[in-house]
Amino acid sequence: MAARDDTERHGWKWLLSAPALLVLLVAASGPLMIVAVYSFLSPGNIGGVTWDFSTEGWFKVFFSRDIFEPENVSWNWANLTVFGRTVWLSVQTTLICAFLGFPTAWFIATRTPEKRALWLFLITIPFWTNLLIRTFAIQELIRGTGMINTVLMALGIIDEPLQLLYSNFAILLGMAYVFLPLMVLPLYAAMDKLDFRLVEAGYDLYASRARVLWHVILPLVKPGFVAGSILVFIPSIGAYVTPRVLGGGRTMMLGNLIALQFGQGRNWPLGAALSMLLLIVVMAALVFYLRAVNSEEGKRRG
Amino acid sequence: MAKSYDVRRLPGFGVIAVATFVLLYLPILVLVVFSFNAGPSQSEWDGFSLQWYYAAFANEQVQDVSIRSLWLAAVAASVATALAVPAALATTRVSRFPGQTMIYALINQPLMVPEIVTGIALLIVVAWVKVSTGYTGMGYLVAAHTAFCIPFAYLPIRARLETLDPTLETAASDLYASPLQAFRYITLPLLVPGIAAGFMLGFVISLDTVVITEFVKSAGQDTLPTYMLGQLRRVITPEMNAIATLFLALSLLFVTAFFLITRKRG
Numbered sequence: 001m002a003a004r005d006d007t008e009r010h011g012w013k014w015l016l017s018a019p020a021l022l023v024l025l026v027a028a029s030g031p032l033m034i035v036a037v038y039s040f041l042s043p044g045n046i047g048g049v050t051w052d053f054s055t056e057g058w059f060k061v062f063f064s065r066d067i068f069e070p071e072n073v074s075w076n077w078a079n080l081t082v083f084g085r086t087v088w089l090s091v092q093t094t095l096i097c098a099f100l101g102f103p104t105a106w107f108i109a110t111r112t113p114e115k116r117a118l119w120l121f122l123i124t125i126p127f128w129t130n131l132l133i134r135t136f137a138i139q140e141l142i143r144g145t146g147m148i149n150t151v152l153m154a155l156g157i158i159d160e161p162l163q164l165l166y167s168n169f170a171i172l173l174g175m176a177y178v179f180l181p182l183m184v185l186p187l188y189a190a191m192d193k194l195d196f197r198l199v200e201a202g203y204d205l206y207a208s209r210a211r212v213l214w215h216v217i218l219p220l221v222k223p224g225f226v227a228g229s230i231l232v233f234i235p236s237i238g239a240y241v242t243p244r245v246l247g248g249g250r251t252m253m254l255g256n257l258i259a260l261q262f263g264q265g266r267n268w269p270l271g272a273a274l275s276m277l278l279l280i281v282v283m284a285a286l287v288f289y290l291r292a293v294n295s296e297e298g299k300r301r302g
Numbered sequence: 303m304a305k306s307y308d309v310r311r312l313p314g315f316g317v318i319a320v321a322t323f324v325l326l327y328l329p330i331l332v333l334v335v336f337s338f339n340a341g342p343s344q345s346e347w348d349g350f351s352l353q354w355y356y357a358a359f360a361n362e363q364v365q366d367v368s369i370r371s372l373w374l375a376a377v378a379a380s381v382a383t384a385l386a387v388p389a390a391l392a393t394t395r396v397s398r399f400p401g402q403t404m405i406y407a408l409i410n411q412p413l414m415v416p417e418i419v420t421g422i423a424l425l426i427v428v429a430w431v432k433v434s435t436g437y438t439g440m441g442y443l444v445a446a447h448t449a450f451c452i453p454f455a456y457l458p459i460r461a462r463l464e465t466l467d468p469t470l471e472t473a474a475s476d477l478y479a480s481p482l483q484a485f486r487y488i489t490l491p492l493l494v495p496g497i498a499a500g501f502m503l504g505f506v507i508s509l510d511t512v513v514i515t516e517f518v519k520s521a522g523q524d525t526l527p528t529y530m531l532g533q534l535r536r537v538i539t540p541e542m543n544a545i546a547t548l549f550l551a552l553s554l555l556f557v558t559a560f561f562l563i564t565r566k567r568g
Contacts, residue, residue, distance in 0.1 A: 010399040010400065012392065013392035013393065013396060013399055013402075014392070014401070015392075016388035016389060016391055016392035017388065017389045017392045017393065017405050019385045019388065019389075020385035020386060020388070020389040020409065020452055020456070021389070021405065021408055021409075023381075023385060023445065023448055023449050023452065024408050024409065024411065024412070024449050024452060025408070026445065026449070027424065027445040027446050027448065027449035027450075028411055028412050028415075028420060028449040028450070029408060029411055030427070031420070031423035031424050031426065031427045032415065032419070032420070032423050034423065034426055034427060035419070035422065035423045035426065038426060048429065099318075100318060100321075100322045100325075101322075102315075103312070103314070103315035103316075103318035103319045103322070104318070104319040104322045104323070106312060106315050106319070107315060107316055107319030107320075108319075110310040110311075117565070121561060122323060122326075122327075123326075124557070124561070125554065125557060126326055126327075126330070128506055128553060128557040128560075129330075129510075129550055129553045129554065129557070130509070130510045130527065130546075130549060130550070130553060131510060131512070132510070132512050132527050132530055132531060133330075133333075133530075133546045133549060133550055134329070134330065136333070136530065136534060136542070136546060137329035137330050137332065137333040137546075138329055139534065140329070140332065140333060140336075140344050140538070140543075141328075141329050141332060143344070145343065145344065145345055146344060146345055147332055147344070147345045149345075150345035150346065177325070177326075177329070180322070180326065181326075196309060196310065199309045199310075200309045203307065203309055209311075209312060209313065213312060234414075234416070235416070237416070238416025238417065238418055238419065240416075240417065240418040240421075240513050241512055241513060241531065244531075245531070245534050255416065255418040258418055258419070258422060259418060259421075259422070259517075262422050262425060262517070268426070271422060272422070272426075275418070275419045275422055275423070278416055278418070278419055279415065279416070279419055282414065282415070282416060283414075286414060
């Protein structure tokens, strides 16, 4: 009786969720599975695929074959360079965001409660405004005729415009700029819960500000750091718009390399394999995050 | 006494924080200021003028893509909200049930997967469906945007539901209200702020979505963001600044409204 009652109750939950799940399956999760399938097919002549099983797509992610001697296999340095750049820029972005985000979150968390809401709102506005527009704003600032070059030349610091746009530096600047709020918000959430009596205890025991920061504050807000780093790292590693606008053709990131395979590259299986690789990296980062959260909770309980 | 040694102070942090806020707003500020420039430059001020706004409004392509963006955002956010309400009701304030984790994972999936991956996944499926049905309308964009908006519509509704007191509904059923009546007269009115917030968030997200649109759209289906993305490679006049400023103002309006709704009642 009770068991039947239970199944009936669960039935309505599935029924009510079904329309949303259906749309998600059709237009989000389902297509992802098809990407996985496509990564094991052969490329068609003008894009698309032919339905012949092949591991060539995955092979080409890492290796390339000599055109004349297909047995002659070497590392695919073009792709590996893009991976390297993607990971390195994402790590740097995360570090810059942490360096700027920590003091900012601390600043907000130590305001009076009424002022805190306003500062928090100021951080949230850029977070919800269009990423493309914010990238465009950076592009305008650093282009040859942009504000930064104009000011530097007017001050006589430089004689001719610096080539800032279309470089790794431009991508880094753009990504740090657009993803910074994602670091501040979780850090603030962690600091908001911080028990300042512990900080006070540290000072009472004659610790310096640096020691309190390192041994008391940082360990206590570590969950915020981990969450913020993941929130910055994941969109960085999958970035497409920022490197496209600020990086130009020669400084691609993984997202642009994927897009290229579905455009001029006309190698959909390779593009699908690269997408799967990106997805695997993102999932690994998420699993790392969940583990960190769980072990943190475990410590607290234990 | 505690005032003599402020435990909340960390030297240098205030300076970095203020610098961060300046850095965060300076580029946007420059962009907005130069949308009012009389000349064609992005760095030399030639006096105040609204000419680039007139130019933007007179530009038929801009009109076209703006209307498409707003229409798409309205439809996608409405559908996503309508789907998110029952899903939130089914998964919030209920006993655990088999498959619950899977439902969560499915709903939140668009938040975790990089947009470029979702974009090319949809490109593949859309190419397929196009060949087999011949349909090239807005349906693809509507479906893609709706799916992407669902988690954003779901989260505020769920958050609102969690704060509702279940005894209110119990009281209603004690007074012989049917479950449907209890929902219509008790739960739904209380849920309105969450629904409004969910819709607005969905609307802003759809308006901002550029990567997915870029890969799903057919010829002649540019939205405002994809149009802007296409223009950024050319020589840019402050007309683009004017368009961006209007776009920013619209997003700002929705975000502020979202904040007021969720803060007052939350």
